Amino acid sequence: MRLDHLDRWLGPCLMALALIWLGLAYAYIPGARGEGEPGPRAFPILLGAVLAGLGAMMTAAAFGTGRREAADEQRVAAVSGREAAIVAGIFGALMLYAFLLERLGFVIATPIIILATMRGILRIRTWTINFLLAGGVTFACWLIFAKLLEAPLPRGSWRWLL
Amino acid sequence: MVGLFFGAIPGLTFSMALALMLPFTFGMQAVPAVALLLGVYVGGMTGGSVSAILLGIPGTPSAAATVFDGYPMAQKGEAGIALGSAVIASTFGGLFSLVVMMLLLEQVAAIAIRFGPAEIFALVVFGLSTICGLAERSLLRGLIAGVLGLMLMIVGLDEFDGVARLTFGTVQLQQGVNLLVAMIGLFAVPQVIGTFLDYGRVQPLKLPHDVRARLPSLRQLGDRLWLMVRCAGIGTGIGAIPGAGGPIAAFLAYDHARRFARHPEHFGKGELSGVVAPETANNAVTGGAMVPLLSLGIPGDPATAVILGGLLIHGLYPGPMLFQTHLDTIYALYITIVLAYVVILAVQLGGIRVFVRVLQVPPHLLAVCIIVLCVLGSYAIRNSIFDVYLMGIMGLLGYVLQRLRIPIAPVVLGLVLGETLEKQYRTALILSEGSYRIFIDSGPALFFYALTALTIGLHVWSTSRGGRKGAAGPAAR
Numbered sequence: 161m162r163l164d165h166l167d168r169w170l171g172p173c174l175m176a177l178a179l180i181w182l183g184l185a186y187a188y189i190p191g192a193r194g195e196g197e198p199g200p201r202a203f204p205i206l207l208g209a210v211l212a213g214l215g216a217m218m219t220a221a222a223f224g225t226g227r228r229e230a231a232d233e234q235r236v237a238a239v240s241g242r243e244a245a246i247v248a249g250i251f252g253a254l255m256l257y258a259f260l261l262e263r264l265g266f267v268i269a270t271p272i273i274i275l276a277t278m279r280g281i282l283r284i285r286t287w288t289i290n291f292l293l294a295g296g297v298t299f300a301c302w303l304i305f306a307k308l309l310e311a312p313l314p315r316g317s318w319r320w321l322l
Numbered sequence: 323m324v325g326l327f328f329g330a331i332p333g334l335t336f337s338m339a340l341a342l343m344l345p346f347t348f349g350m351q352a353v354p355a356v357a358l359l360l361g362v363y364v365g366g367m368t369g370g371s372v373s374a375i376l377l378g379i380p381g382t383p384s385a386a387a388t389v390f391d392g393y394p395m396a397q398k399g400e401a402g403i404a405l406g407s408a409v410i411a412s413t414f415g416g417l418f419s420l421v422v423m424m425l426l427l428e429q430v431a432a433i434a435i436r437f438g439p440a441e442i443f444a445l446v447v448f449g450l451s452t453i454c455g456l457a458e459r460s461l462l463r464g465l466i467a468g469v470l471g472l473m474l475m476i477v478g479l480d481e482f483d484g485v486a487r488l489t490f491g492t493v494q495l496q497q498g499v500n501l502l503v504a505m506i507g508l509f510a511v512p513q514v515i516g517t518f519l520d521y522g523r524v525q526p527l528k529l530p531h532d533v534r535a536r537l538p539s540l541r542q543l544g545d546r547l548w549l550m551v552r553c554a555g556i557g558t559g560i561g562a563i564p565g566a567g568g569p570i571a572a573f574l575a576y577d578h579a580r581r582f583a584r585h586p587e588h589f590g591k592g593e594l595s596g597v598v599a600p601e602t603a604n605n606a607v608t609g610g611a612m613v614p615l616l617s618l619g620i621p622g623d624p625a626t627a628v629i630l631g632g633l634l635i636h637g638l639y640p641g642p643m644l645f646q647t648h649l650d651t652i653y654a655l656y657i658t659i660v661l662a663y664v665v666i667l668a669v670q671l672g673g674i675r676v677f678v679r680v681l682q683v684p685p686h687l688l689a690v691c692i693i694v695l696c697v698l699g700s701y702a703i704r705n706s707i708f709d710v711y712l713m714g715i716m717g718l719l720g721y722v723l724q725r726l727r728i729p730i731a732p733v734v735l736g737l738v739l740g741e742t743l744e745k746q747y748r749t750a751l752i753l754s755e756g757s758y759r760i761f762i763d764s765g766p767a768l769f770f771y772a773l774t775a776l777t778i779g780l781h782v783w784s785t786s787r788g789g790r791k792g793a794a795g796p797a798a799r
Contacts, residue, residue: 200487
């Protein structure tokens with residue numbers, strides 16, 4: 161995809177984002193109390209207006225590019241199925257990790273997530289490597305952060321299950 | 323060591339290392355915490371040369387110019403001399419810039435102490451013009467990223483009126499989007515995604531056997547001493563300009579060395595000066611970058627933006643007051659930088675084989691470890707699982723921005739400088755009873771606006787010139 165073609169929809173999207181932002185700012189942030197005093201809404205409104213302006217500039221520039229041949233650096237690679245799967249996998253793993261940390265604690269959640277990442281996202285089927293990495297990283301982090309640096313690690317609310 | 327490690331591995335940046343290490347400094351006192359960050363910064367800048375020389379792949383963008391002669395030297399069997407010279411040059415450049423920094427910091431801070439809110443506002447606007455340097459090719463995209471960073475900063479309780487802004491009733495959001503959580507997500511998660519995407523596609527790295535760093539002879543060093551002084555000057559000067567950074571300094575120094583060499587034709591074929599010049603310059607950037615950072619609170623690149631975040635978290639507010647309230651800390655920082663370079667010199671000369679092993683660790687396994695560190699780091703900031711979720715969302719945002727070719731560094735810059743920008747803007751207007759004339763009534767403020775206009779103008783001019791050359795290229799061919 162050409163970069164200017166991408167900008168033809170990115171510019172309007174940014175303008176729409178700016179409008180939503182301005183709407184939210186007007187709806188949820190109170191204005192100034194005194195005259196001549198900038199209230200808590202002043203800066204958000206200014207930023208919304210600037211973003212809308214930048215979006216408009218991007219749109220105008222994209223439509224004004226014409227049919228010139230685009231150089232390689234002016235091209236954006238399309239998102240492949242593999243890439244989408246990896247992004248979704250990593251984002252899902254992070255969300256699941258946060259969920260499990262809250263419930264199972266660091267020591268149990270970490271090896272589960274590492275094993276899931278190795279098997280599910282990277283498709284590494286060698287269990288020896290997977291278990292060694294999961295156990296090793298969990299132990300090393302626990303030793304360094306919990307014991308040496310005395311940083312509090314999540315202990316989980318479902319400890320009573322164990 | 324952490325900085326060296328992250329700097330040496332292509333694909334891992336020391337900005338990410340800084341963001342990951344920052345949460346673990348919370349339990350420390352201010353001086354050791356900032357010392358740790360500076361150590362990572364200095365180590366990261368130095369470590370980039372290891373993979374540049376051994377693999378021909380720069381570990382950091384600042385080491386890109388080192389590849390031109392470092393890698394040919396390694397291919398000729400002179401990897402040891404190249405590595406040893408790079409370490410010596412790095413240490414020389416770093417210490418040279420430290421001396422300049424010590425001489426300049428208090429002078430700049432003494433001027434800045436007279437600034438009121440309008441001048442500080444103008445100064446922060448100038449600081450935001452750093453976006454030009456961080457915006458890669460498109461200033462428009464850089465500005466959009468900067469505005470997005472400022473918007474993220476808005477979320478949370480308003481410091482002036484105590485009003486919750488765009489928190490939608492969420493208690494956790496009242497403290498705002500934590501700077502560190504955002505930085506960990508924005509810097510680290512897209513890199514993990516990139517590493518996973520490369521898994522199975524990129525060939526494993528092949529390294530030379532039995533690598534040891536060897537010190538260059540006194541004659542080799544003596545012949546290049548004046549070159550090192552000049553390149554250290556280039557690096558320090560470039561470092562003090564917000565947004566310029568290590569890569570520009572290294573390339574300028576390389577070009578300078580080749581231009582004034584007795585045998586310029588040797589460059590690119592394994593010339594020692596081609597390693598010494600960029601390595602001196604890119605490390606001299608560290609001291610230069612500290613001048614605007616510590617005296618004015620303006621970060622010049624993503625790494626110094628993270629260090630600024632670290633300083634703020636530990637109650638050290640860069641600017642003129644820092645020299646009055648925390649002078650002992652400033653001196654401790656000077657000593658830290660000297661120590662960091664001494665340790666790096668010893669580690670790289672003595673333990674280069676360890677780093678060669680590090681380069682052989684498959685990147686996807688490191689990326690799995692980084693996921694754990696991201697989560698631990700974002701949790702440790704406020705012991706909040708909410709921050710872990712937020713970090714994941716920031717990571718996704720970082721990836722989306724990257725795919726849309728919107729640079730991430732200006733987002734961080736907006737987050738870092740946004741609070742001061744708004745605070746000074748509102749204070750100035752309260753002082754002037756709503757009159758906007760306050761922003762243009764002072765000489766220093768006008769000076770900073772002129773500098774901002776100059777920075778943006780130069781960027782637009784250089785990009786359009788580059789664009790025209792690029793457009794003429796294929797036609798000419």
